[in-house]
Amino acid sequence: EVQLVESGGGLVQPGGSLRLSCAASGFTFSSYWMHWVRQAPGKGLVWVSRINTDGKTINYADSVKGRFTISRDNAKNTLYLQMNSLRVEDTAVYYCAGVPASWFDPWGQGTLVTVSS
Amino acid sequence: QSVLTQPASVSGSPGQSITISCTGTSSDIGGYNYVSWYQQHPGKAPKVMIYDVTNRPSGVSNRFSGSKSGNTASLTISGLQAEDEADYYCSSYTSSSTYVFGTGTKVTVL
Numbered sequence: 066e067v068q069l070v071e072s073g074g075g076l077v078q079p080g081g082s083l084r085l086s087c088a089a090s091g092f093t094f095s096s097y098w099m100h101w102v103r104q105a106p107g108k109g110l111v112w113v114s115r116i117n118t119d120g121k122t123i124n125y126a127d128s129v130k131g132r133f134t135i136s137r138d139n140a141k142n143t144l145y146l147q148m149n150s151l152r153v154e155d156t157a158v159y160y161c162a163g164v165p166a167s168w169f170d171p172w173g174q175g176t177l178v179t180v181s182s
Numbered sequence: 183q184s185v186l187t188q189p190a191s192v193s194g195s196p197g198q199s200i201t202i203s204c205t206g207t208s209s210d211i212g213g214y215n216y217v218s219w220y221q222q223h224p225g226k227a228p229k230v231m232i233y234d235v236t237n238r239p240s241g242v243s244n245r246f247s248g249s250k251s252g253n254t255a256s257l258t259i260s261g262l263q264a265e266d267e268a269d270y271y272c273s274s275y276t277s278s279s280t281y282v283f284g285t286g287t288k289v290t291v292l
Contacts, residue, residue, distance in 0.1 A: 100281070109185075109286040110220070110228065110271050124279050160227060167216035167275055168233035175227060 067091035067171050069161050074176030081151050081180070087144040087161030087173055095139040098164040101146050103157035104175075111157075114146065115164070129155075151180045186211065186272055186284035193290040199260040202287045204272030205253060210282055212253035216275035219248060219257045223268045231270075232257060259289070267291045 073085040087099070101113040114125045114135040123135055134147040144161050158175040187205040194200040204211065204219075211217055217235045220228035230239055232248035235255065245260045255274070259266055272284035 102283075110222075110273075110283040111185075112273075112281040112283060115281070126280060166234075167214075168218040168230050169220070169228070169273065170230045170233075170239065172227040172229075 069163065069171055069173035071159065071161055071173040071176035074159065074178045076179045076181065077151055078182050079151060079153055079180055082147070082149045083151065083178060085146040085148065085159055085161075085176060085178070087146075089142045089144070089163070092163070092171070094142040094163075096165075099135075099137060099144045100162045100164055100169065101135060101144075102160045102162055102169070103155075103178075104160070105154075105157040108157075113159070116144070148178070151178075153180050156180045184282065186274060186282055188270075188272060188284040188287045190285070191288045191290065193292055194259075194262045195292045196262055196264065198262050199258060200262060200289065202257045202259075202270055202272075202289070204255045204257070204274075204284045206255075206274055206282070207253055209277040210253075210274040211250065211255050213277055214275050215250070217248070217250055217255040218273045219246075219255075220271045220273065221266075221268045222271065228271065262291055264291050 068090045070088045100115040116123050116135045132150045136145045160175045161173045162169040215235050219232040221231050222228045231246045235250045236248045247258045249256050270287045
């Protein structure tokens with residue numbers, strides 16, 4: 066069964082840090098570009114970041130550039146998102162997603178990050 | 183980075199057809215055939231319904247179809263069913279090597 070399972074979400078104060086993980090199984094993780102997409106409560110989907118198969122090509126949305134770092138460990142079939150200098154507006158459900166070519170599939174179930182004092 | 187513009191809501195009766203538009207620019211929708219559409223039910227992860235403008239993944243009903251003209255992409259749902267009630271999002275690759283999603287459309291089956 067193809068599966069992505071996110072973890073690491075929780076409550077953090079503004080200015081704090083959090084590291085999200087996304088464990089992949091059931092497909093060839095090392096062959097997929099991997100992405101993070103977030104969704105604030107009651108709002109739409111927002112693309113956050115992507116990383117290519119060998120981790121050498123990385124892109125970020127302007128809103129997180131310089132604060133978030135995406136990485137992957139193909140030996141562990143795991144994607145990461147290090148989030149620093151968190152802001153209240155970063156509060157969202159964070160999804161990891163695999164991109165086989167140009168579309169997002171599969172998706173994880175999401176992990177909630179709440180930034181609040 | 184801007185978002186793609188979708189109507190906030192679209193409704194239709196069972197059996198009818200509805201179309202959701204998704205308007206971008208020449209830097210995203212107009213510049214690439216990398217438009218995809220996602221269905222999201224409340225509390226669930228999105229599910230791809232259409233990829234590369236017109237292609238349907240295996241397992242997705244042929245009642246769903248996609249098209250593109252210039253900077254605007256469209257998703258058509260024919261033979262509307264109660265289970266189609268959900269939020270729908272378009273997405274496109276961009277010239278900045280990023281991706282962008284649409285504002286989202288809530289589909290209501292009357």
